[in-house]
Amino acid sequence: MLSSMARPGGSGRRRRNSQGEPSAGDQQQPQQQRTVLSAKQSRLSPVVQASNCNSTAMVLQKTPVQQQQHPAAQLHHLGHQIRTDTGRNDYYTVLTPEDLWDSMQRVIDSAAEVLHLPRQYIRLLLRAFRWDKDRLLDSYYEADPDEFLAKYHIPQQQQQQQQEKQPHSSAEMCEICLAESPSLSGAGCGHRFCSDCWTAYLEEKMASNGQFDAFQCPAHRCPAQADDFLVDQHLINGRLRSQYRRSILQTYVSNTRRLAPCPGLDCDMAVSLTDDTGGLVCRVTCRCGKSFCFACGNDWHEPIGCEMLRRWLQKNEGESMNTQWFLVHTKPCPKCHATIEKDGGCNHMVCRNVSCRYEFCWVCMGEWQPHGNQWYNCNRFDKDRADKLKQAQAVSRDYLVRYLHYYDLYMNHRRSMELESRLIGIISAKMTEIQQAGLSWVECRFLRDAVDALCKCRRVLMYTYVFAYYLKPSNQQRIFEDNQRNLQLTTEALSEVLERELDLANLQRLKQNVQDRYRYCTSRAAALLQHVYEGYQGDWWTFDMNGGQPSPGNPSG
Incomplete structure (x- = not known):
């Protein structure tokens, strides 16, 4: 169930935290x-x-x-x-859906302590501000509170309380089905509907329209927002309830700077970056x-x-x-x-x-x-005309041929990486065979380490051809290509050993050979990456983001 307990109290013009001190949001940038x-x-x-x-x-x-x-x-x-x-x-840390829900509730609680609005409305406002709490607080206190709430179709607190206190007859008429019911509910806008109509309305929006958040009042052209408590109260279907909750979490994660959803198949977890001093463009691994x-x-x-x-x-x-x-x-x-x-x-x-x-x-x-x-x-046949035509065609063809060159290299390594990932099963069988010969699992771990190193080197090689495609010629570019060639040679040598030369007759010699090759391969990848990063820091690299494609009216590109 969604937590939706209202926090009573008036709204002050100056934000203060629970200790009565000015909120940190007054000083922080969005x-x-x-x-x-x-x-x-x-x-x-x-x-x-x-x-x-x-x-x-x-x-x-x-x-x-x-x-x-x-x-x-x-x-x-x-x-x-x-x-x-x-x-x-x-x-970084990996967060489960439960962890994400708790994290979201903490953000809502923090904003509710300052704004003194019901929590279910705080979530709607945070969604409208893409979960930027500081920007929400600044906007709220820079504007008139009543006008601010009306702008985002949130019922004013006094209006909501008056509507709740207003005496109703024992049986009211639902504005959709016109049936009388002793218990009608609404979004605080004055329109009230029975539970069956609310349920049918929400399920229709979800099942037919694919809408799982930001529900408005069912009344014609009424922009009032249905809060989480109202939706949760009338959403009976368990599958749709789960999708509604998942949609809320997805919106929260996708708009929070330190969170990233896992793109894995059917994975609902997310990654939280605990240290971004090294840059946000980093490798993370989900559970x-x-x-x-x-x-x-x-x-x-x-x-x-x-x-x-x-x-x-x-x-x-x-x-x-x-x-x-x-x-x-x-x-x-x-x-x-x-x-x-x-x-x-x-x-x-x-x-x-x-x-x-x-x-x-x-x-x-x-x-x-x-x-x-x-x-x-x-x-x-006109030789001059033929030469001009040949030159014009060559400009366009050279661009396409160059692209094909790097694309083929990129795809070759991509396919090799996909095939070599299957080595894990083969290597596991070999490790079992080695253990039966008397070695422990730790002693034959070198085979799994070699496969991991091979896959990493393939991945680095694959993306270096993208780097090379956009890179403009220079002296540093030639050094980069030398490092790239060395990594490719050592990667192919390691791949050949793992796929064709796993002779278990002499385990000590096999272990030494495999370890030497994957360690050298790893060192070549590290050297190539170090050179690339030094180039980033020293501004050695210049890129043609058109990939050498000639500009209109400029045959030379």
Whole structure:
């Protein structure tokens, strides 16, 4: 049951805590808000057409989807505030739904002590202010209390008390079903309904509309908010009651800076950051076993920042399936270099890029205007014209080929990491076999440590190719690529040992070989990451967040 006991008392203009001292909220700045980054990204979609006569050509360009982000993902998008993953877990704690509910109730109690309003209304106000208690308190005491409550459709306390004291006849009429009932209830706005109508109304909102919070009065165009006590009193269905409670917790977690919901399948737990001095972009691991980035909710992506990962996933969502098809079936606009597909018979094209509108011939890619008298010149080979066309096509193709290079490397390591995660079962069987030969579990633990090191190195390698894709050429970039190559060589060597060379005939030699390889592999990963972080701190890195894609009207990019 939701706690909803009202706290009586008038509202003073100056906030004070339980000891009578000024509240800390008078001096604190509002906290930043948190919105988890959705895993769904934007797509590369055809949005502009070029056409004339009976022919059309489609200009394919990116249409990014506006996404809400956690402030950490916005502020630290280039990776300057990534916390290095040292394997320690002492800077965060994992909270169960019960822990989260208690934490939320403490925030409500703290605000109720200052505002002197019923607790069920405090929760509604905190939700309206995205659980920023300091901002709520500042806004409340900067405005007239009655006007403030009316603005957020909260019934005034005096009005609520008068309505409760007002004598009612033994049987009142419900405003929905018009049936008489001795016990009607309302949201403090004057409209009153029977328990059956309230239950039907709430269940309809939840089951049909997918709404699990912020319920208004059922009366026509009445904006009054139904408080938690009222909803909890009339919500009989146990499954919907659980979803209602879960929705409240999700809103609380997603808007609290130091909390992050676990993205694991069917996991209701959250992670609380107890120490954010090392940065909010850090690796956390839930009790369900899911490791993820605290700031954006994606899989842990060291050494790149949240914004770079978002751009990469957005690009892959639209381009990875289409890039090779583009190389064969499209041409770049001779003027703006937008990728164009011809889907009609006429060769007279008009680019519909609003900043271009260039008319050209699909055959020779030359300007269309001279073709009225020189159409048949297209069948003759013109070396100068061919060189210009080749150069224009090369600009667009080079960008796509470069993207494919890094995308293939990224996906290869991703697939290898997924396959190597299956080694855990194989290694567990090998460990059991070794224990039967006389060694203890601790003595054969080296095999499990090697698999963990292999998966970590694969993950680091996978994201270094995203880093390399956006990185501009420099001397430090060449050093980075050398470190990347060394890590890849040692990772492949370790993978080969674990998958093909587990000879249990000589356990001591096997243990020494595996330990040497995974320790060296771990050291190479640490060296690469140290170089990247030194580059962040020293501003060595410069990034092209377009990935080398040429700008319209600029063939050289």
